[in-house]
Amino acid sequence: MSVRFSLRQLEFFVAVADAGSLSAGAERCGASQAGVSLAIRDLERHLGVQLLTRRRAKGAVLTEAGTRVLLDARRLLGSADDLQAIASATTNEISGTLAVGCYVTLAPFVIPPVLDGFARRHPALDVRVTEGAADEMHGALLDGRCELAFLYDNDDVTGLSSVPVRTSRPYLILAADHPLAERESIRLAEVADDPLIMFDVPSAANAAQMLAEVGLTPRIRHLSSNIEVVRCLVARGVGYSILVQRWPTDLSFEGRPVVSRPIADPTRERRAVLAWPARTRLTRRAQALVDFAAETSV
Template sequence: MASRFTLTQLEYLIAVADEGSITAAAAKAHATAGAVSMSLKELEQRLGIQLFIRRRSKAATLTPAGQNAVADARRVLSAADELQYSAGSSQKDISGTLRVGCYTTLAPFLIPPLLDEFATAHPDLTVQILEGPADLVPNAIADGRCEAGFLYEDDLPKGFQSRVVRENKPYVILASNHPLADRVAVRLADLADEPLIMFDVPSARSAARFVESAGLSARIRHFSSNIELVRSLVARGIGYSILIQRWPIDLSYEGRPIAAVPIEDPIAAHRTVLAWSSGIRLTRRTQALIEFCEHAFH
């Protein structure tokens, strides 16, 4: 049975979805706006759905059916890309483009080795990173913008498979001259009367819950989504904080020393996972990434 569409039509569809207008998509695809518009009209006729709501200045907004079509188109083009690069190559050859999503707070710990050691090990592979908030990663995987992504296991919705790549137990940071800074571990009760500097991102807001789970009330002094500001305030003795990811250097952005102290209370470790959509055959690119993570991050 003959295909009802071409890969070029799918490429135009994705370009318009990404760029928001036919004119911008045409420039990206090195085609004329007329050719892109005609191609999409033909694609709509063949699929029997309306993909876009066209507006003035050739702007285009995806319909719900169009959003589903774009997600499917990304997967089709990814499979076509895999076929093109795998044909005639050995099973050890990894080529093409691998798009990986990453939760912003995890990026400093995971992306550098990915763009360094992993990319160096596979010189024919192009690695692209989509970085953003926690909910962006599963959405980007679901709609085909990424093949896989890094996020916390607690943020993983249904319909995904994952592999644990790191485990981190929450810990306390204190000013280096704090009376508890030299302790082997601290109880949260020891800090009950002190101000908490809250790292204000979804994954870290559990700091207040940790305190409350110990039967205490958190005295929040300041909220910030800037981790370096949080660490700098703590280094100056303005309060303490509870973090998940461990910094390799116990110095604030200003160069002031910080004490990182384990928490004695029973607190579960936070798991970082590499996730992908369930029921989808993994490309060799993604399989290679999983193998790399198992060795590099554990």
Template sequence: MAELMNPAPRFSLRQLAYFVAIAEAGTISEAAQRLHISQPAVSLALSDLERALKVQLCVRRKSHGITLTPTGTQVLRRARQLLRQAEDLEGEASAGEGSLTGVLSLGCFVTLAPTVLPPLLQGFSALHPGLTVDFAEATQDVLQRRLLSGELDLAVIYDMDVVPEMERAELFTMRPHILLPADHPLADRPAVSLHELAPEPMVLLDAAPSSHHALGLCHGFGVVPRVRYRPTSYEVARALVGRGMGWSILVQRPSNDRTYEGSRVVIKEIAEPVRAEAVLLAWPRAVRLNRRAEEFLRYCRDAALPTGARPEASQA
């Protein structure tokens, strides 16, 4: 006797898409505006989805939007995955084997974004003009949360404080360095010891995991820095150093030695034996990469590494 086919689900992809829109917008009315459909239609789709799944996905509060239930948070992650898989199926069925369509959601750590994202986006988009790459810049903890929640397909991050749930592929490495104002007394040296800078005020980039990395590096060599400023922006950190307000430890190395306001800064190697830090492409271990993400990973490994970020360029 032939086995019975699995029954069709009692919910639709459209209902899942409306639920994702509601969760991301925070209110049913805002989701309706983004979807360009009526508010009652969105509300009805949510109710039908909850009825089909036999769970409450969110708490509706009049004038205060919606709040996801714990079950709703889990369903949201799976809904995003199902919608992406459906998009993959549609793209593969309607396009040639070498074509990519749809949307790739990419995240990038804030300090890496200015030099890493542009060449990757330009080169990959030239190979796949039918594909849209959406990207988000954030700190590493935020990017990892968004990966695990299904909001992002991939993210470019440092190999620092990476949670065990992440799969990773190393793209290149860069050595951390000391940043000094151009007129600093030690600016003419090729390398500077952290111990020499310990008495001076430090500018600590406070964007996770940069702050943990810099402090850990200092403490590893018995140095207790005098942290004076904690900017959350990479360029603000460079500007403070450029004005002589302190020194800093950074990893990313832009080719320009000028800050936004025109002050000069200089990069100095750390005299202590520090290791090069890896830059990764990361994604959740529990998620099978779709074709768009697989092709982007292959492209990153084969080409498109930014100038100055290749391993041989970072060992100076």
């Protein structure tokens, strides 16, 4: 069966879907609004479905069919980009653009090696990383805005395939002069009466829940979604906290010392993964990042 639509038409459709209007999509593509509108109508005619609902002064909105087609349109454009990069490469170098998502609390641990080590290994590849909440990154994968994303495996990974990249266990942080600071490991019951400085993001170990599971009631002193605020308060002796990812320094943002100690009680591992839409063939550039992550445990 002959294909009756073009990659250019798909490019126009994706641009309008991303920009939210025909005029903005046309500007992104360096084309006229009339030309973009005509190309998309022709695409709709050949596909036999309406992809966009045009609303005066309200832009263009994806129809149900348009939402279904959008991901595959992105995949086709990505594959075409991959093919062009392979054809034009004089060696086995990987080129093109790789869009990567990253859950924001993982960003300090994975973005530097990706934009440094991985990018230097593939200098012809344009690596673009977007940070956001877990649901935002999940959505970016499913609608094709990102080829890959770094997430936690207990976040919503419905419809995704993944490989593990790093594993962590929850641990305690205390002020350097805390009475238990010299201990090799600490039971939760030994700190439960102290004020809890709670790192309040979905990816963090839920300290209150962990305490409740062993029959303890937390005394929450402060909740913060900023990990440096948590570490500063702990360093000042305001309370203790429970974190997941190991910070590379024993100093708070203010330069005060903190100590990290294992939790003696049984705890669940947290795994960070590199994920992509299930049943999707990875492009060469995406596979290269998967291989790099497995090799380096970013």
